[in-house]
Amino acid sequence: MFNKIDPKKIFEDLTNTQVWRSMFRGGTWKNTSRDRAQHILGNVWLHLHPARIRRRAVKFTYTWGLGGLSFFLFLILTVTGIVLMFYYRPSPELAYRDMKDLEFVVSLGQFMRNMHRWSAHAMVLFVILHMVRVFLTGSYKTPREFNWGVGVVLLVLTLFLSFTGYLLPWDQLAIWAVTVGTNMASATPFVGAEGPFASLLGVGLKNDARFGLLGGTTVGSATLVRFYVLHCIAVPFITGIFLIIHFWRIRKDGFSAAPIENEPPQQKVEVWPNLIVREYIGAILMLIFLVGWSLLQNAPLEGIADPNVTPNPSKAPWYFLGLQELLVYFDPWLAGVVIPTIIMIGLMAIPYLDPDANRGVGFYSFKERPFANTVFLLGLFAWFVLIIIGTFMRGPNWQWYWPWESWLTHKPPPPPTTVMPLAVGGGLIGLYFTLGMVLPLLIKYQFNVPSTVKKILAGSILLALIIGVLPSFSFIKGAWVGFAVALYTIMGILLPSHYLKNISRVRYVVCMALLLMMIGVFLKVALHLGFNVKYIVSVPQVSFNI
Amino acid sequence: MSDTTEPSALNQPEITRRTFLFWGWGAFLAFLASSVGSVLRFFLPNVLYEPSQKFRAGKVLDYPLGVTIDKANRVWIIRDSKGLYGMWARCTHLGCTPNWFPAEARFRCPCHGSNFSAEGDVIAGPAPKPLWRVQVTQTPQGDLLVDKAVMENRPGFRDKAPFFINV
Ligand code: FES
Numbered sequence: 001m002f003n004k005i006d007p008k009k010i011f012e013d014l015t016n017t018q019v020w021r022s023m024f025r026g027g028t029w030k031n032t033s034r035d036r037a038q039h040i041l042g043n044v045w046l047h048l049h050p051a052r053i054r055r056r057a058v059k060f061t062y063t064w065g066l067g068g069l070s071f072f073l074f075l076i077l078t079v080t081g082i083v084l085m086f087y088y089r090p091s092p093e094l095a096y097r098d099m100k101d102l103e104f105v106v107s108l109g110q111f112m113r114n115m116h117r118w119s120a121h122a123m124v125l126f127v128i129l130h131m132v133r134v135f136l137t138g139s140y141k142t143p144r145e146f147n148w149g150v151g152v153v154l155l156v157l158t159l160f161l162s163f164t165g166y167l168l169p170w171d172q173l174a175i176w177a178v179t180v181g182t183n184m185a186s187a188t189p190f191v192g193a194e195g196p197f198a199s200l201l202g203v204g205l206k207n208d209a210r211f212g213l214l215g216g217t218t219v220g221s222a223t224l225v226r227f228y229v230l231h232c233i234a235v236p237f238i239t240g241i242f243l244i245i246h247f248w249r250i251r252k253d254g255f256s257a258a259p260i261e262n263e264p265p266q267q268k269v270e271v272w273p274n275l276i277v278r279e280y281i282g283a284i285l286m287l288i289f290l291v292g293w294s295l296l297q298n299a300p301l302e303g304i305a306d307p308n309v310t311p312n313p314s315k316a317p318w319y320f321l322g323l324q325e326l327l328v329y330f331d332p333w334l335a336g337v338v339i340p341t342i343i344m345i346g347l348m349a350i351p352y353l354d355p356d357a358n359r360g361v362g363f364y365s366f367k368e369r370p371f372a373n374t375v376f377l378l379g380l381f382a383w384f385v386l387i388i389i390g391t392f393m394r395g396p397n398w399q400w401y402w403p404w405e406s407w408l409t410h411k412p413p414p415p416p417t418t419v420m421p422l423a424v425g426g427g428l429i430g431l432y433f434t435l436g437m438v439l440p441l442l443i444k445y446q447f448n449v450p451s452t453v454k455k456i457l458a459g460s461i462l463l464a465l466i467i468g469v470l471p472s473f474s475f476i477k478g479a480w481v482g483f484a485v486a487l488y489t490i491m492g493i494l495l496p497s498h499y500l501k502n503i504s505r506v507r508y509v510v511c512m513a514l515l516l517m518m519i520g521v522f523l524k525v526a527l528h529l530g531f532n533v534k535y536i537v538s539v540p541q542v543s544f545n546i
Numbered sequence: 547m548s549d550t551t552e553p554s555a556l557n558q559p560e561i562t563r564r565t566f567l568f569w570g571w572g573a574f575l576a577f578l579a580s581s582v583g584s585v586l587r588f589f590l591p592n593v594l595y596e597p598s599q600k601f602r603a604g605k606v607l608d609y610p611l612g613v614t615i616d617k618a619n620r621v622w623i624i625r626d627s628k629g630l631y632g633m634w635a636r637c638t639h640l641g642c643t644p645n646w647f648p649a650e651a652r653f654r655c656p657c658h659g660s661n662f663s664a665e666g667d668v669i670a671g672p673a674p675k676p677l678w679r680v681q682v683t684q685t686p687q688g689d690l691l692v693d694k695a696v697m698e699n700r701p702g703f704r705d706k707a708p709f710f711i712n713v
Contacts, residue, residue, distance in 0.1 A: 176642060180657060183640040212589040216596055308617040308635070310643045312656035328658045328672050332640055397645075398659030398671075413650050413661060414670040534672075545674055
């Protein structure tokens with residue numbers, strides 16, 4: 001006869017079988033410190049973590065779980081993406097219909113697409129937030145410089161994954177986003193048919209970067225297949241490689257960066273369960289949120305792609321709207337290629353430019369690193385201001401409409417723009433960079449930063465008002481002049497002269513070059529919006545315009 | 547002077563380990579570089595299955611004054627007091643299709659706000675170049691023949707045949 005059924009005994013017998021023990025080392029779980037460490041070390045999934053970790057690195061408000069959540073979103077995207085692939089056929093005749101099938105005839109089809117789209121948006125947001133967190137806690141400093149660079153690459157890959165996925169529904173938004181995006185490739189200097197200097201290399205419409213991306217000269221079936229392969233295989237594959245490197249380096253560099261001095265190693269806590277539980281709670285909350293959101297809100301799908309009709313206004317998804325807005329002020333080769341490349345290189349260069357490897361690592365601090373934080377946050381702020389302008393202030397024909405204005409109100413068409421004479425524009429740019437490079441070094445006086453900043457701001461406001469009342473000027477023009485003066489004197493001269501001039505010359509030159517280019521972007525936008533200046537320098541013969 | 551010996555072909559080693567490796571690795575790197583090049587070349591198709599750029603667009607004399615929009619072929623046919631010309635309906639900024647606003651007498655692009663005159667010149671916005679005029683010819687029967695593969699946008703050149711028909 002059978003004995004009484006004892007679940008505990010059954011489980012113990014099961015975990016003692018040769019099969020079980022061959023899969024999970026360590027046998028029966030006893031919940032001792034040793035077992036918990038074993039669990040982390042002996043599990044392929046968990047062994048990314050160390051067995052023990054500094055207490056403060058576990059604190060939720062230190063990392064906010066942002067890196068882990070970004071990776072979790074990547075996993076959701078992989079799974080939902082694979083599921084969607086079962087119903088999707090990458091051809092212009094079928095793609096849009098398959099979207100409609102997902103919506104109407106596939107069980108949970110719309111839900112899966114919603115999950116995929118919203119997770120993608122969330123992933124972009126979380127990767128950006130993760131970068132901000134790592135920057136503000138100084139976690140990119142030695143020995144983590146290289147991993148910061150890998151992180152920047154992963155940010156770009158995240159955006160590129162979104163971009164390549166964007167064409168696949170074959171709706172109006174898709175085709176125009178890709179048309180604009182690939183035309184930017186065509187504006188690349190040297191390798192794009194319409195970019196500067198391409199004509200010198202014999203690069204034309206049928207052998208440039210855009211041609212390779214599109215697989216032709218217009219967005220068509222060849223393009224769709226290329227983006228399908230890029231989106232489903234090529235870019236995820238490359239992203240996977242970089243993720244592996246990223247995680248491996250995190251593990252080797254001791255997980256979360258934290259100042260070591262005050263914490264003896266015995267104060268470390270066990271990763272299982274302290275960290276793991278937090279990670280899983282974060283992941284579950286994220287999943288619940290996404291499922292709820294996907295049930296309530298459908299992913300956008302416009303009418304079927306039509307190359308002859310552009311939606312008016314035609315807007316990119318939010319994470320590209322900053323770039324789209326930038327394209328209004330700069331030539332495509334600058335806004336679409338050079339500026340993003342310089343931003344990428346600049347971000348990757350930060351850890352190598354930062355002279356003080358030990359300052360402000362492992363905690364949020366403005367006092368310890370005022371200059372780095374100011375510049376970084378200013379850049380981030382500019383990005384999001386552009387996104388907000390693109391999202392809320394742009395109406396039909398990309399004209400400026402305040403959020404409370406109806407898009408039906410008639411607005412006068414934009415005023416004509418001017419191009420500066422070559423000598424004047426070239427001289428201005430030369431003067432701007434020379435002064436910016438030299439002045440901070442020449443100033444010997446030690447400022448008190450807060451009070452000087454206040455004085456400069458007050459002076460700029462006064463200047464703005466004076467210019468505002470002058471005949472043939474207006475208060476708007478005055479405001480732009482005041483803004484430019486304040487920005488250039490504070491960010492381009494005062495702060496560098498206070499914080500930068502004692503670093504090595506190479507670092508100083510690179511820092512100032514990047515900083516001046518960043519301020520230059522603001523100033524060009526000011527010149528355009530305030531004074532209708534289209535180009536400061538223009539050499540149409542080689543399509544070179546700034 | 548006399549102790550400088552002419553290196554003879556016999557006592558000089560034919561090829562040292564160093565030169566061998568130099569050329570070996572060099573050849574290998576050259577191979578890798580050309581492989582990358584050929585992969586890049588792989589991505590540029592040799593045959594395109596795109597519709598022809600040449601088409602018939604009705605009778606020349608049937609076009610009224612002003613801008614006529616030919617959606618199927620993505621061109622505008624424009625007739626003014628002197629004659630008729632065609633323009634490719636593709637913004638020279640980043641390739642969107644602008645819209646014609648008769649009241650303002652300008653084309654306006656919805657993507658980044660470029661404005662063009664009916665002649666195709668940039669009035670406002672970020673577009674760096676004027677719109678492209680396309681080749682227009684008249685058959686003996688009076689049909690309009692448009693070829694989008696032949697384009698011109700320089701003032702002076704664009705107002706003459708084959709980019710302009712006097713009617
Ligand atoms: S594509 Fe027309 S304004 Fe950018």
